[in-house]
Amino acid sequence: MTLPSVYSPREVERKWYKYWEENGFFHTEPDQRKPFCIVMPPPNVTGQLHMGHALDNTLQDILTRYKRMQGFNTLWLPGTDHAGIATQAKVEEELRKEGLTKDDLGREKFLERVWAWKEKYGNRITEQLRTLGASCDWQRERFTLDEGCSEAVKEVFLRLYEKGLIYRDYYITNWCPHCKTTISDIEVEHIEKDGKLYYIKYPLEDGSGYLTVATTRPETMLGDTAVAVHPEDERYRGFIGKNVILPLVNRPIPVIADEYVDKEFGTGAVKITPAHDPNDFEVGLRHKLPQVVVLDDNAVMNENAGKYRGLDRYEARKKIVEDLKNLGLLVKEEEITHSVGHCYRCDTVIEPRLSKQWFVKMKPLAEPAIEAALTGKVKFVPERFTKIYLNWLYNIRDWCISRQLWWGHRIPVWYCDECGEVIPSREEVKSCPECQSTRVHQDPDVLDTWFSSALWPFSTLGWPQNTEDLKYYYPTSVLVTGRDIIFFWVARMLFMGLEFMKEVPFKEVLIHGLVLDAQGRKMSKSLGNGVDPVEVIESHGADSLRFMLVTGNTPGNDLRFHFERLDGARNFANKLWNASRFVLMNFEGFAPQGIKQEELTLADRWILARLNAVISKVTSYLDEYELGEAARELYEFIWDEFCDWYVELTKPRLYGKMPGGDTAREVLYVVLKTTLELLHPFMPFITEEIWQRLPHEGKTIMLAPWPKGRGDYEDPEAVKQMSSLMEVIREIRRLRAEVNVPPGKRGEVILVTADQELTRLLNENAWAIAALAQSEPRVVPEMEAPEGALTGVAAGVTVYLPLKDLIDLEKEKERLNKELKKVLAEIERLNQKLNNPGFLAKAPAEVVNKEREKLTSFYREKEILEQRIGMLSHEL
RNA sequence: GGGCGCGUAGCUCAGCGGGAGAGCGCUUGACUCACAUUCAAGAGGUCGCAGGUUCGAACCCUGCCGUGCCCA
Secondary structure (H helix, E strand, C coil), X not given: XXXXXXXXXXXXXXXXXXXXXXXXXXXXCCCCCCEEEEECCCCECCCCCCHHHHHHHHHHHHHHHHHHHCCCEEEEECEEECCHHHHHHHHHHHHHHCCCCHHHHCXXXXXXXXXXXXXXXXXXXXXXXXXXXXXXXHHHCEECCCHHHHHHHHHHHHHHHHCCCEEEEEEEEEEECCCCXXXXXXXXXXXXXXXXXXXXXEEECCCCCEEEEEECCHHHHHHCCEEEECCCCHHHHHXXXXXXXXXXXXXXXXXXXXXXXXXXCCCCEEEECCCCCHHHHHHHHHHCCCCCCCECCCXXXXXXXXXXXXXXXXXXXXXXXXXXXXXXXXXXXXXXXXXXXEECCCCCECEEEEEEEEEECCHHHHHHHHHHHHCCCCEEXXXXXXXXXXXXXXXXXXXXCEECCCCCCECCEEEECCCCCEEECCCCCCCCCXXXXXXXXXXXXXXXXXXXXXXXXXXXXXXXXXXXXXXXXXXXXXXXXXXXXXXXXXXXXXXXXXXXXXXXXXXXXXXXCCXXXXXXXXXXXXXXXXXXXXXXXXXXXXXXXXXXXHCCCCCCCCXXXXXXXXXXXXXXXXXXXXXXXXXXXXXXXXXXCCCCHHHCCHHHHHHHHHHHHHHHHHHHHHHCCCHHHHXXXXXXXXXXXXXXXXXXXXXXXXXXXXXXXXHHHHHHHHHHHHHHHHHCCCCHHHHHHHHHHCCCCCCCHHHCCCCCCCHHHCCHHHHHHHHHHHHHHHHHHHHHHHCCCCCCCCEEEEEECCCHHHHHXXXXXXXXXXXXXXXXXXXXXXXXXXCCEEXXXXXXXXXXXXXXXXXXXXXXXXXXXXXXXXXXXHHHHHHHHHCCHHHHHHCCHHHHHHHHHHHHHHHHHHHHHHHHHHHHHHHC
C-alpha cells in the first residue's frame, strides 16, 4: 500500500461525505436510547456560507459527532430561514435591472419570482455546509416557510392573539426608507456620528420674546406640537403654559413641562415631535399632544410639510435651516457627535415614524424566560451571557412584529371593509362574521422573520401536532450560536418555547464570538475583508479549517482569522497523515491480536498511559464545551508524544534491529486508532480516511464507540521513568547542538549515576538513547569528567560528552556558569519558601514534599556544576 | 451614562491559586529510510500599573490606565 507523502483533502472529503450521507449515517429516529438534539440556527436560504456559519456549524458538528459516538440518539436538525428583508431586497434588485418594481408585478407574481429565486439559490448554502462536513440529518431539513413551519406560525399568532398578547396599535416605530418597512428596536444599530445641533428661536405668542430650542433634526419641526422644558428649570418656569409660534408653519404650540427634558442639553428647551421621535412620542401621550406626520414612506416631506412637500429629509433640512437663517431665527449651529439609528440590513438612517403596527406584549412572556435563566433551567456557556440576556429581558419593550414586505408569513387577520371588524382566522376569510359582507381583505403585512425562527426548536419537530419527534427530542440539548443574536433569536426561542411547550427549548446555550479579520475588524461586505470558507475548504480542506476555527480560542471570545494558523492546521493534518502512512507501511500482513501486557516495553507502557490520560482529558473538555482545549490536547499528544517520541522509538523494533516488532505494531494500532476516534469530531474526513485503512469493525468511524480509558493502561511508574529517559536524551541533544555536532556523527556519552534504578533504566534503554540522541551511552556509578568534555545534568544524571577537539573550554565554562546561576537562584527561592514557617504549617504536605525534592535535586545539580567548573579552571 | 470582555514572548492567543506555555516569526544545525506542510537545538516575558487578601498571586479582591463590544 503506497500513499502519497502529502495529504490532499479534496477528493477524500468529497468521497466520505457522499458515503456518509448515502448510507444514512446522519439520519435518526426516536428509539430507546437517550436523545441528544441540536437544532441548527437556520442560515438565510439564498445566502452563502461565511466564516460565522463555518465556526457555528463546526462547533455543532463536533458536539454532534461526539455525542453520536458516545451512543446517544443524536439528531442535528438542519434548515434554512426565508430571511424576509434580505431575500426580498435581492429579488427587487434583480427586478430593477429589468426596469421593473415589485408593484409592477403585483404581489402574487412577485412572490412567484421570490420562490423561483429560492429554488435557484436555495441549495447553495446547504451544499456548502456539506463541504464543511456537517453531519446533520438532511432528511429532516426544514424551511421557515414550509407548510409545517407556516402552520406553527399561524397557530402561535392566533393563540397569542386570543390570549391578548398580540395587539395592533399606532406607535412610533423604526421605519427604514430603503427597505420600506418597519423594523424592531433591536434591528436598529446605533452609530456615533458627527452632526450639528441647531439652535432655533421660537417666538412667544404674546410677543414677549423667544424661546430657543436645540435640535439635530430641524426638518421635523414641521411636525412639532409642543416645546418642553424641565419642570424644575428656573430659567423657564415663567414660560410653562404659554404658547409659542412654530416658525415656518405659524402654528401656536404650547410650552409644557416634562421630566424627560435634560436641563443640561442644548438650551434646556426641546421641541416635541410626537410622530417622529420615540421620546417625544411618550411625552406626547403624557400631555395628549396631537401627532403630525410630516414624512412619507420614502422619507420625503408630505402634505403636512407645506411648501417643503416633496423634498427629501436632508434637502428639507438644508432648506429649512436656510429659511430660518433668513428669518433671523437661527441662533447658531454647533458641531456634536450623537448616536444615529441605522438599519442593520442596509445601513440607511432609520426614520422614527408613527404608524399602525402589530405588537407582541412582552412582559408576560418575558417573565418565565427570566425565571428559566434564574433557576438554571437554561444555562449559558460562558455563564456571563446570562446577565446580558437577563438585562435585555428586564428592560423588554413590546415587539413590533409586522413588516411591510411581501415575502414572509402573512398576518392571519382579515378586516371587514364594511363594518371594520377585525377577523383573525386560521382559514381564509370570505365574508365578515359580523355583518356578512364579502368586502373583506387580509392584512397586507407579513411577520418579522424572527417570529418564525423563534418557533424553530418545536416547529421543526412537528408542533402543533404532538408528534413522536416532539415528545422525544424536545427540549433539545444545546443551542450553539453567536453572541450577536442572543436577543434576536435565543431569547425569543426561550419565551416562545416556554409559552407553547411549557418547557425551555434547550437546556444549554453555547455562545461563541465573531470571526474577525487579521486586524481584528468585523468581516463585512463593504470592507471586503471577508474570507470565504468555501475557498479555504478548496485550498486547505475542511478538516484544516475546522481545526483552525476551534483551536486557540475560548468560548465566547472573538477569533481573528490568520492564514498562518490555517497553514498550521493543514500541517497538523499532514503530520497525522504521515504518521499513519508510517504505521500502515509497517502493517503488511498485520492483524491485531490484542496487546500482551508482559511484552510491553517502557515506551509502550508510557504511550498507553498517556493515551489514557488524553482520553479522559479530551472527554471532560468536550463535556465542558472547552473544544479548543480538547483540540490542543490532541494536537500535542499526536505531534509531540506520538510522532516525535513514540513512533521514533518503535523504529528499531519494526526495522528488525530489535525484537518486539509485533508488540510495537499492536501498540501503534491501538494508539493510532484510538487517537483517530478522539480526533474524529474535529477532523472528520482525514480520520475516516485513515481509520478505514486500519483494521476496524463497523462501517464508519463516525459510529465507532467513543474511546474509554482502561485501568490496565494506567502506569505512573512508566510515565515517570520515561520522562527521566526523555530528559537525558534531550540533554545529550542539547550538548551536541551546543557545539554543532552534525546529527550524522555518532559519539560516546557517559552517564554518571549512583542510583541503581536509574542505572537499570538507562542500560535497558541504551538503544533508545542511541536511536534518538545518536550517542552510545556508557552508564557508570561514578567518574570524573574526561578531559575535554561537555557536562550536563538531567534527571539527576551527570552527562559527559567527550568531544575533545570540538570544545571551546572558555565558552563551555561560561555556559556552565550561566546554568549554575540559574540553579542557585532556584535554590535561593526554594530555601526561602521552605524556611517560611507559614508555608510549612499551611501548605498541603504534598506541595511541601514536592518543593523539598526539587531543592535536593537542585543541590545535586549545583554540586556537579561547581565541580565541573572547578576542573575546567584547572584545564584552562 | 450603564454593563461586559480583553491587556501574558516580536505577532496571534492558551493558562486563571503552588516551578511562566503553544503556534507563527526569529537564530543555529540537518533533505536522518512517515513527513522539509519535516527534524533537532536556541534566543526571547518585573504575565498593563498600583494597592490588598493569602504561607504562596499571571491567576482572587479594589482602584487606575489602555482597548474593544453591547445596551441606553
